[in-house]
Every structure is written in structure tokens, then in C-alpha cells.
Amino acid sequence: MMRAVIVYDTWRPRGATTTIASWIAEELRLSGFEALAVRAGEAGLGHVELLVAGSPVYFERLLPSVLKIVRSAEVSTAVFVVCYAARLGDRGLRYAKAMYLRKMEEAAGDRLIESHVFKGCLRKPPKGEEEKARKWARSILERIVLA
Secondary structure (H helix, E strand, O other): OOEEEEEEOOOOOOOHHHHHHHHHHHHHHHOOOEEEEEEHHHOOOOOOOEEEEEEEEEOOEEOHHHHHHHHHOOOEEEEEEEEOHHHOHHHHHHHHHHHHHHHHHHHHHHHEEEEEEEEOOOOOOOOOHHHHHHHHHHHHHHHHHHO
16 A cells, blocks of 8 residues: 655644644545645654645745645655735636745655645635635545556
8 A cells, every 4th residue: 555644734733734634645545545734843754655845835935844744755755835915816827826836845855746826824724725726635535556
């Protein structure tokens, strides 16, 4: 069984980032992975084949704890950000990709297999994000299979 770790960090333990990370882990488990969602301070990559890393955006910044793990990983990596800007239509989504997601992608370097921006703000994710998170998790699996 392949192993994956979904690493995230947050200032709000029951907020959007935590919820999205849990949905991704659950979808990977449904597809046969051994998958666990953990906060960055609790993460041990150990023997995993896949890292999925996510950060919320606070005050225009990603959390350094997540970026550090992404930079140091030596396995296939998928990254995501959760931010309010993505809720502001196409312009907000383009901004989120350019300002936040790009930094996560650069941290992953040539290990990057997938990336995504999720809508969110402090509390639970908006309606529709669960299906997007699960669909994105399945697209990660397709990349792993094709690799």
C-alpha cells in the first residue's frame, strides 16, 4: 500500500485548511492509499511516496512551516493554498495563483506533480469546496499512476 502524508498548518485548528486537508486524506484512503493529514509541527515524512502540502494565506503570506517541509521533501509533491482571494472571481483566482500558489510550486521544484487554489476564509470552506478537494485528490492519483 502506498503511503501519503497531507501536511498543513493553520492558526485556526477547525478552519478551512484543516477541513480541506482532511477531505484530501479521506479521498486518498478511499483510493487505497495509507493517508494521514497532520499539522506541519507534527509531520514526519518517514517512508512516504507522496507529500500533499497546504497552507492558508494570512496577511498576504503563506505559513513558513509548510514551505520548509515542501522545500525539504524528496518525494512527489502536490501543493495547495487556501485563501480568500480565490473567492473574488477570476481576477482573485489569478492573483492567488501568481502571489501564493507560485511560491508553493517553486518550493516543490521538480518534485511538483499537482497544485491547486481553494477558496476559504477563517472558518469552514465555502459550499462546493469539498467536491473540488476530492476531485483534486483523484487527479493527484492519476499523476502518480502515470509517473
